[in-house]
Each structure stands twice: as C-alpha cells, then as structure tokens.
Amino acid sequence: MDRRNFLKTSLVVGGTALTCKNARAQEQHNPDEFVGILVDTTRCIGCRACEIACGETWGMHVPDVLNDGALETHRNTDENQFTVVNKFETEKGDVFVKKQCMHCYQAACATACPTEAMKQMQGGPVVWRGNKCIGCRFCMVSCPFDMPKFEYDEWNPKLQKCTMCFERLEKGQKPACVAACPTDALMFGPRLKNLEVARHRIYSHPDEYEHHIYGEHEVGGTGYIYLSAVPFDQIGFRTDLGKRPYPEYTKEFLYAVPMILFGVPAFLLGLNALADSSRSGPESEFSLEFDIDNEGDK
Amino acid sequence: MNNNVAINASFGNLFRFFIQELKPRGPWLTPFNIISIPVILVGLGILVYRFIHGLGSVTNLSQETPWGLWMGFDVVTGVALAGGAYVITFVVYVVGLDKYHGIVRATVLNGLLAYCFYGGALLIDLGRPWNAPNPYIGNSFGFSSVLFLICWHFLLYMVCEFVEFSPVIAEWLHLEKAKRFLKKLTLATVVLGITLSILHQSGLGALFLMAKPKIHPLWWSEFIPILFFVSSIYAGLSMIIFEGTVSHKVFSHLIPEKHHHHFDDIVFGLAKGAAITMFVYYFFKALLFIHDKQWDLIADGWGLWYLLEVIGFVLVPALMFAFGFKHRSLRIIKIAAVMALIGIILNRLNVSVIAFNWYSVAHYVPTWQEIVVTFMVIFSELWVFRWFVTRLPVFDSGH
Numbered sequence: 165m166d167r168r169n170f171l172k173t174s175l176v177v178g179g180t181a182l183t184c185k186n187a188r189a190q191e192q193h194n195p196d197e198f199v200g201i202l203v204d205t206t207r208c209i210g211c212r213a214c215e216i217a218c219g220e221t222w223g224m225h226v227p228d229v230l231n232d233g234a235l236e237t238h239r240n241t242d243e244n245q246f247t248v249v250n251k252f253e254t255e256k257g258d259v260f261v262k263k264q265c266m267h268c269y270q271a272a273c274a275t276a277c278p279t280e281a282m283k284q285m286q287g288g289p290v291v292w293r294g295n296k297c298i299g300c301r302f303c304m305v306s307c308p309f310d311m312p313k314f315e316y317d318e319w320n321p322k323l324q325k326c327t328m329c330f331e332r333l334e335k336g337q338k339p340a341c342v343a344a345c346p347t348d349a350l351m352f353g354p355r356l357k358n359l360e361v362a363r364h365r366i367y368s369h370p371d372e373y374e375h376h377i378y379g380e381h382e383v384g385g386t387g388y389i390y391l392s393a394v395p396f397d398q399i400g401f402r403t404d405l406g407k408r409p410y411p412e413y414t415k416e417f418l419y420a421v422p423m424i425l426f427g428v429p430a431f432l433l434g435l436n437a438l439a440d441s442s443r444s445g446p447e448s449e450f451s452l453e454f455d456i457d458n459e460g461d462k
Numbered sequence: 463m464n465n466n467v468a469i470n471a472s473f474g475n476l477f478r479f480f481i482q483e484l485k486p487r488g489p490w491l492t493p494f495n496i497i498s499i500p501v502i503l504v505g506l507g508i509l510v511y512r513f514i515h516g517l518g519s520v521t522n523l524s525q526e527t528p529w530g531l532w533m534g535f536d537v538v539t540g541v542a543l544a545g546g547a548y549v550i551t552f553v554v555y556v557v558g559l560d561k562y563h564g565i566v567r568a569t570v571l572n573g574l575l576a577y578c579f580y581g582g583a584l585l586i587d588l589g590r591p592w593n594a595p596n597p598y599i600g601n602s603f604g605f606s607s608v609l610f611l612i613c614w615h616f617l618l619y620m621v622c623e624f625v626e627f628s629p630v631i632a633e634w635l636h637l638e639k640a641k642r643f644l645k646k647l648t649l650a651t652v653v654l655g656i657t658l659s660i661l662h663q664s665g666l667g668a669l670f671l672m673a674k675p676k677i678h679p680l681w682w683s684e685f686i687p688i689l690f691f692v693s694s695i696y697a698g699l700s701m702i703i704f705e706g707t708v709s710h711k712v713f714s715h716l717i718p719e720k721h722h723h724h725f726d727d728i729v730f731g732l733a734k735g736a737a738i739t740m741f742v743y744y745f746f747k748a749l750l751f752i753h754d755k756q757w758d759l760i761a762d763g764w765g766l767w768y769l770l771e772v773i774g775f776v777l778v779p780a781l782m783f784a785f786g787f788k789h790r791s792l793r794i795i796k797i798a799a800v801m802a803l804i805g806i807i808l809n810r811l812n813v814s815v816i817a818f819n820w821y822s823v824a825h826y827v828p829t830w831q832e833i834v835v836t837f838m839v840i841f842s843e844l845w846v847f848r849w850f851v852t853r854l855p856v857f858d859s860g861h
Contacts, residue, residue, distance in 0.1 A: 242525065272672045278610035279593070279602040296602045299589020301528035302609045306672035313525050314589060316518025321589040405675055413671040414608050417687050421611060421661060428657040432556050436649065439558040 198269065198288045199333070200355040200379075200387035201342060202362055203262055205399065206372060207349035210235060210249055210260035217344035218247050221329065235260075238400065243313040246326040247341060252399040259392070261399045262341070262350070265290065265311040265326040266379060267387030269355075272410035273303035273312055282312070282323070288355070288387045289328035297323060308383050308405050328387065355387060362391050384409025483853050498841035505838025508831045509586060517589060520831040526819050527826035532587040534814035536839050538666050539807050540580030542690070545698030546705075547573025547623060548659035549735075555652040562728055564721055567630055567856045568709060569702055572847065574623040579843040581616040586835065608668045615662035622655035634854045663694040670813055678817035680759055680768040683750050686813065692743045697806040699736040700779075703729055703799040709857070717857045726792060733783045733795040736802065740780035747772050764820065771812060775805025 212229040219226035225244040227234060235251040240263070247264035271290045273282045281296035282303045292312070299321055303312045315321035329339035337343070342352040351358060359380060366373045378396050379389035383405050390396070397403045512520045523530050550569045553559050585591045596602050597613045604610040625647050632641035667690030674682050683689065710717060710725060751772075759765055782798035785791070815826065850856060 240525070275606045276609065276672060278604040278607040278613055279596040280604045281602070294590075296593065296596055297590055298593045298596055299591070300584075300587075300609060301589065302607070302669065304525070304528035305669070305676075308672075308675050310526060314523075314528060315516065316521075316523060317516045319514055319516055321516060323589075402675065410672045410674075411606065413674060413684070414606075414668055416684075417608065417664070417668040417671065418606065418611070424661055425657060428660060429653045432552075432653045432656060436556045436558070436653075439556065443558055 197286070198355045198387070199328075199353065200267065200288060200358055200389060201328070201339065202351040202353075202358040202389050202391070204349050204351070204362075204365065204391045205259050205261050206391065206393045207347045208249070208260040208262065209347055209349075210251055210258070211346060212249050213344040213346060214247055214262060214341035214350065215245065215249060217340040218326075219245065221332070221340040222246065224324075241265075241311065241313060241325070243315045243322070243324045246324065250400060254394040254398050256393045259394060259399050261390075261392075261401075263400070264341075264388065265328075266309050266383075267326075267328055268383055268410070269385040269387070270383075270409035270411045272306040272308060272383070275411040275414065276302040276306035278302065285330055287333065289330040289333065290325075291327045291330050292323045292325065294322055299323075306410065308402070308410060355385075355389070358389055362389060365391060381407045383407070384412075487852055494844075498845065501834060501837050502841055502845075505835045508835055508838075512586070512831075517587075520829060520835075522826055522829050522832070524824070524826065526822055526824075527815075529587075529814060529818070530826055531815065531828040531832045531836055532583055534811050535807070535836055536580050536583035537587070538669075538814045539810040540576055540583070540839075541666060542663065542694045542697045542806055542810055543701045543803065544573045544576030544580065545659065545663060545694035546702040547626075547698070548656045549695055549698045550702065551626065551652040552656050555649055556656070561731065564724055565702060565706060565728060567627070568706070568851070570623055570627050571630075571850055571856055572701075572705060574620065574627055575843050575847055575850075577616060577620050577623065579839050579846075581620065583839050584616075608665055608671075612662050612665045612669070615658045615665065619655055619658045619662065622651040622658065625651040626655065630854050630856060659694075660691060664688060664691040666690055667813070670818075673818065676819050677813060678764055678820040679754070680751075680756060680764060681809075681813050681817045683754070685746070685750060689743065689746060689750075692739060692746060693806060693809065696736045696739040696743065696802055699732045699739070700799040700802040700806075703732050703736075703796060704803060707796055707799075709851070713851055713857065716851060721857065729792060729795055730787055730790070733787045733798070736799070737780055737783035737787060740776060740783065740802065744772070744776050744780060747776065764817070767812075767816075771805060771808045775801055775808055779805065 212227065212234075215227050216229065218224070224246065227245075235249070238250045238252075239248045241248050247262060249260050249262050252259045252261060267288055267290050269288070271282070271284050274280075274284045274290055277283070277297075278300065279296040279298055281293050281298070282290060283293060284290050299314075301312075301314055301323075303323065304310070304314060311325045313324045315324065329337070329341075332339060338352045342350040351361065353361075359377065362377045362380075366375055366377075372393055374392050374395055376396065377389050377391060378401055379386035384407065390401070392399055395403075508520050517523055521530055521532070547570050550562055550566055554562050554566050585594060588594060597604065597610050598617065625644065628644045629641045629648070632638075632644055664687035667686035667688075670677060670682065670686055671684070706725060706729070710722060714722075760769060779798040779801040782794050782801070786794035786798060819825065
C-alpha cells in the first residue's frame, strides 16, 4: 500500500464520515418553555366533548357520542381519531381515561424518523410533516405508546396522531380538547406548572389520589401527565416502560458510529500492511522502492 | 467525417452487443422458469394494486404491527444473508488469503444484487416512496435516526460493491485500461465496504432497540447490534457454502474443472470460520441469557421457541460445522449451512415480526400476497444473477 493509496482511502473514509455524523446530541429544551396537558381522571365524566372538538377541529371523525355506545369497549386511537375516551370499571367506580399521543419530552418517534418528518416543535408538541415523510413507519415501531397511526388504505398515506393542536398553540389558543372540556379534567399550561398543580391536588386530597403522576418520569417525562384515583395499570396504562428516555436506547450505538467509521478502516489498512509484508518478506521493500522510482519517472 | 462514422459504427456495435447479451440463452421451459415467471408476474400485479389501494389492501400490517414480512424477511433477513461479500473481501483483500480468490466475484455479485433487491424491497414497503430521496438530498437529515444511517449505508455500500465488481464488467466489455484502473480502487472500496457493513449489519439490530417494550424479553437485548453483526458473519459464510453448492450444480458447465475441486477445499475453510463465529455467537447468547436471569422465561411456548432457535439452529449447526471440518465431511457441512441459514431467518423474523407484539391477541400473520411478493423479490434477484453469470466472467475469473 503506497502513500497515494492511503491518501485516497482516507479521503473516501473521511468524506463518508462527514456525511454521516449521526451522533448529534438530542436538542435540549428549556423546561420552562415545555408545555403539556394535565389529565385528572377523577374529574372526567366521560362526556367525550374532547373527542368531538378534536374531530371538528381537524376535520376527522366526529363521534355520535349519545348513540354509538363506544364506551362499552376499550378503544384505541386510529387514523381517523386523534383521541378517544375509555371507561374502566375499578374498585372506586367507573373511571374515564382520555387517550392520545403523550408528547414525550424526548420523543422516540422523532428520534427514529430518518427525515425529521416527525419533529418535536418548540415547546414540546410532536408534529408530523407530510412533505418529509417517507412512510417507513419506524416511528410506529419505536413509540412506546403505539401512537402514530398509519393510513393503510390510502395510496398516499399519512401518519396520524395528536399534535397538541400545535397550530392553535401558535395563535395563542388552547388545544381544542382542553377548550371543550366542561369539568376542567384537562388543564393546559407549562409542564412544570402542571406538575405543581398535580402534586398540590395529591397533597391536599391524599386519600382521593394515587400518589403517582403518570408521565412525570415515565419514558423520561411526557407532555401529557395523568392523575388517577386507582393504580395506573388498572386503567389501561403500561407501567413497565421505565424512566429512561427512549432515544437513549440507540444513543450508545449512534455514538459508536463515528468511532467505527474511523477506527475500523485504520485497523483494516494496518492489518493489510502487516499481511502484505509478512507474505512477501524482504520483497516488499523492493516493491516500495520500485514504486518510488516510478513516481520519479513521471 | 471519418471519425464520426467510426464512432457511430462503434456505438452501433456496442448497442448490438448489448441487445445480443440481453437475449435469453438456453432452454426456456426449465422448472425454475416455470415456477418463477408466474410468481414474478403475479407479484408485479400485487404491487400495482398495492400502490393504488394502499398497503392495507394486500398486507396484514396493522397499527400494532407496522413491519411485517417485507421488512422482516426481505430487508432485515436478506441483508444478513448478503453478509458473505464483506467477509470474503476481508479475507481475500485485507488478510490476503488467495485461496478464496476464486469465489470473490460470485460472492460480491451476490452481495450487490442482494442489496439492490432486498434494500430495494424497502421501497415497496414505504408508504410514501416518492419521498425516499429525502434522507439523501439534504432537505431533511434525521441524524439521530438509526434508519437514516442504514439508508446512507445501503446506498454507499451498493456503490462500494459495484466498484468492487466493476473490473468484471470491464473484462466483459474488453476494456483493459478501465479494468486496470478499477482494480486499483478495490482495496479502498473493500475497506470502506467492510466498515459500512459492520455498521449497517449491527444497525439493522439497533432498529429494534427502541422497541424494547414490544419485543419478547428473550429476544430484546441492549446488545442486539452486536448479536446481529456477529451472526451476519456466519450467515454470510453459510450463504456462500449454500449458494456455491447450488451454483456448482446449476452452472457446472460455466465453471472450469479445476475450480470444482478447489471449491471443496474452500468449503472446509468456510466451515471452520462459520463454526468459530457460531460458537462466539452462541457464547454471547448464553451470556446474555444467564446475565439477565431469564430462566423463568423458558418454561412456556416462547421459551421452547427460543431454545429451538438458539440450540437447534445455532449450537447444533456449529457443532456440525466443527465435526464436518474435522472429519472432512462435505455432506455434514452443507446440511449445517442450511440449518445455520434457517437459524438466521428464525432469529431475524423472531426479532422483527414473530416476537414483536408477542402479547398481542391478534398476532400478525402475512397474507398470501406478502409471501408472493417476497418470492418475487427472491426470484427476480436469481434471474438477474443468472443473467450475469451466464454472460460475464463471474465464475471463470481472468487469472
């Protein structure tokens, strides 16, 4: 291996490394600016006004709440509905739980997206942008709450999920579901303030609440946080997701990428040089001189 | 004027040469053609339907199971099976073991085509494939995404493999000067290709790191990337043994006599390599199993399924490779290769499809359309492979 070859190789390797600097640190937000919604399930009466408001705001399915009997089954959000309310029968009576995208503080879907189509906007809402999306559904694979929903029956499918009404937030309005809630079960505001309110409610009514705010620590913290009178696993929440932010699961791998990208070629070229010299022995020196002579001729 | 005529004439010749080479050779009604042609035609029909009516019209994918057979088999498994190219180029060009030179061309061609077709299968699984250039052209780089890394590596690796293979094309076109130039690029592309392979083979495993709560704990581990990388080594070696054996039967008229005996010798070497990497892989698996204290997980059906994969299709073929190498038994080695390949397919499908959402009541089962399209991808790759080996000097290298 001569010097020219070595330079060529390092150029190729370096060029690749520059285009693939994958291990960029997660964007850090100022926690004060991070907004969210507090859901107090003890206040929810299951009127599903939020479902109607959401459907009307986004031009999607508007349920006929009086007649469709939807509370009899446990529903999931789908590509036509960003949010649903489910009824759970517990030891403390019926509990109604609103379900939608949790807007994680460090969102797995946004980390997974190869084109930044799924993106966390300023302030926390995670929003999907169709002009970027390639439809790989890696966001769906990565989301611990299974929230992005894919339009499997469209030739030009969209990924549908709650956007925390990002467009309304930009105009200074509250999310449609919060504005529609008649019982203040939903409260929109800075996440830190929501947490304080939630803690205050637990402290002032210690017997009425579980002493756990779902979403305070789960998956590193979510924009939507929940209060409940019964343990969260009884009202449809996964309690096995852990406190670690999901992007951290791939962080080590991505940090290793640049090291491998530079380290392995160095190792391979070194190995190759060793293998060459051990095979040809003293001849290799001859060929080196021969190469230099050639260069001189030119 | 004369010059122009000459250039026109040579272009005409080149054009006629290409047309000539595109014509089929040999008999038409072979069993392979009779099976593969209808499958490919039906598969194309399904794809047309899929692009009009959406993915849901031909697949059983759902909101809970966003990746099915196309992603799990064509992409995740297919790329593992194409690992032979980077292993063999490492052995031949980096370490300099000339013994394996005879199989480099066929293996690199196989790798190149596998990436074109199986990486290409990613496109038919994308919901919005017309946006596929987005990760490349720079208007939206998802630097933090493992899939972004894989997109780039697939593309760059295909370029590497094409450059590695290009001397064969130059030889076919009798372009001696170009061939000499292209050969000089080989070491650089080999080194880059190996690096990219290490990263995207492990990267395919890293795709599932964030799916931790959805994958059965026997298959999810923080070390999936390393497991995927190590297993891709023996997957590639087993694939070379399997594919070489089939090629030597099907294309025996194209392969010089001396290579037939030489190939047996190569198989023994590959078997030794496969045995060692499989033992390493098995050791990793056992270590993770014991370290994570998963004894109580193997009592149910999932545990038996796991044991079948890890013992039946990793430990057993590893022992068979070692036995076959020691006792010079090609038969045992070839059976071991097939078993190792089944083990790889099981492992990749378990991580990506079977043990994904294992707790779900309505578990994903592929539709017949998904299976037909999968076979369409495999068959069309074999068609192109056959076209290449019957026309280009793939088996009978110039030296």
